[in-house]
Amino acid sequence: MNNYIGKLTIKLSFIILGLIIPFFSWSQTIVKDSLLQKVTLNDAIQYALNSQPTIQQAYLDEKITESTIKTKLADWYPQINFNYNLQHNFLVQTSIIGGNPVQLGVDNTSSAQFTASQNIFNRDALLALNTKGDVLLQSKQNTVNNKINLVVNVSKAFYNVLSTLQQIKISNSNIIRLERSLSDAFNQYEAGITDKIDYKRATITLNNTKANQKSNEVLLKARIEFLKSLMNYPEKEKLNVVYDSLQLENEVFIDTTQNLNVNNRIEFAQLQTQKRLLNANLSYNKWSFLPSIAANGAYNFNYQNNNFGDLYNRNFPNSYAGITLGLPIFQGGKRRENINIAQYWLRRNELDLEVFKNDVNSEYQQALSTYQSNFANYLALKENMSLAKEVYDVVNLQYRSGIKTYLEVIVSETDLRTSQINYFNAVYQLLISKVDVEKALGQIKY
Known part of the structure; x- marks a missing residue:
């Protein structure tokens, strides 16, 4: 018996493993497929839009808003309810009628009630009906705004990573060149052509370049981690x-x-949507002076009997249908003040629109000025890099011919390295400022 149980246990274990292993393999495949082999700017942006929790939250907010609208609109449908009651009276109420005590009721009662109502005019339901489009639009606009901000931040972080990568690349090429120069300077010193100052200067320059490379490698790691956090x-x-x-x-x-x-800015569209909702809110508060009207009706099953076993043998039903009109007459000025508050909010929104127009104009002018300044800097540094490369090549050739000193080689090499770094920094700063201009113009669409 024990041998049979053991074999059965082994078989079950293999079956379970056969079910679990493919699941884990599938999970690993999903994780592997979700990673990017090579990341361009567009890849980084798309990955961030698909994975960033803030964007997923925005989508969920849309779903929540959509369902909330449906719950509000449900008030326009007939509302049907059912209530059931079973009651045993230990002491039946007694009243004096004509000087004689009379029991009002029986020992056991049970009732079942079906009720139905239909709103004819209800300001809460009417507000939901009139604003459903703008409320949902507001939620979608919030998602678009989050996407735009994410795209801007990912783009800037990506360019910062590229800037650091380019500096490391320049440092690597400079280190190779400096190591070759150091070797040449040391060989000339060994041959007695120059003194030791040249190769020591070369050593200092090489050490400084390596130190700068290490610094950039640390900075690169931090910038990549920041980009990864934006992308999730x-x-x-x-x-x-x-x-x-x-x-x-x-x-x-x-x-x-x-x-x-x-009009191209999503923030402006959001303020306009908010204005329409505030106008609807003003109308809603004005409707508070109107009555609420609803049709209603009910059918009641009413069972009464002193004997519990015979309770449901006799039914005394009743039913009704009617219209209910509710009109608050005096509320201490509450409705008038609510209208004033709604008007104040509407006026505040109009001022927000004016402030936004001024802020956007200022933002655009600042972004444009920064871009133009960076563009002029980019052109100058591009020319400087070309000139520095030309100077270095000439000076290095003259040094090898014995015309120039090694100090001049170091100076020209330093100028070349600096001009290269400055040039590529200018390129990426220009790209970043371009993103700011496009955002100010409202040209980033997602």
């Missing part, structure tokens, strides 16, 4: 950022003659 990318997974520097340089241009149109 797994912390322990590698983010392999790729880019085409030539393509990025071609993307720095933007038409600076465009006119600002606040």
Whole structure:
């Protein structure tokens, strides 16, 4: 018997493992497929839009809003209810009628009631009906606003990562060149052509470049982690950022003659939606002076008997149908003040629109000025890099011919390295300022 149970247990274990292993394999495949092998800017943006919890929350808010609207609109449908009651009276109420005590009721009662009502005019239900479109639109606009802000932040974080990667790339090429120069300087010193100052200067420059590279590598790690947090990318997974520097340089241009149109901004659309809702709220408060009207009716089953066993043998039903009109006559000025509050909120919204127009104009002018300044800086630094490369090549050739000193080589090499770093920083700063201009113009659409 024990042997049979043991074999059965082994068979069950294999069956369970056969069911579990494919599940884990499928889970691993899902996780693996969700990662990005190479990450471009568009990849980073799409991943962030699909994975960022704030965007998922915004979508859930839309669903919540949609369901809430449906609950409010449900008040326009007939409301049907059922109530049941079973009661035993230990002492039946007694009243004096004509000087004689008379019991009013029986020992056992039971009732069942069906009620139905239909709103004819109800300001709460009417408000829900009139504002359902704008309430849902407001929720969707909030999602769009969150998406735009996320795209802007991811774009800037991505460009910051690229800027640091480019600096590391420049440092790597400079280190190779400096190591070669150091070797040449040391060989010339060993041959007695120069003194030890040249190769020591080369050593200092190389050490400084390596130290700067280490600093950038630490900074890169922090910037990649920040980008991953915006994307909601797994912390322990590698983010392999790729880019085409030539393509990025071609993307720095933007038409600076465009006119600002606040209607393109999602925030302006949100304020307009809010204005319509506030107008609806004003009407809602004015409707408080109107009566609420509802049709209603009921059918009641009424069972009474002193003998519990015979309780449901006799029924004394009743039913009715009618219209109910409710009209608050005096509430201490509450309704008038609610109307005033609604009007104040509407006026405040109009001022918000004016403030927003001023802020957007200021934001656009500042973003445009920054872009134009960065563009001028970009052009100058691009020329500087070309000149620095030319100077370094000439000076290095003259040094090898014995015309220039090694100090001049170091100076020209430092100028070249600085101009390269400044140039690529200018490219990415220009791209970041371009994003700000596009956001100010309302051209980022998601």
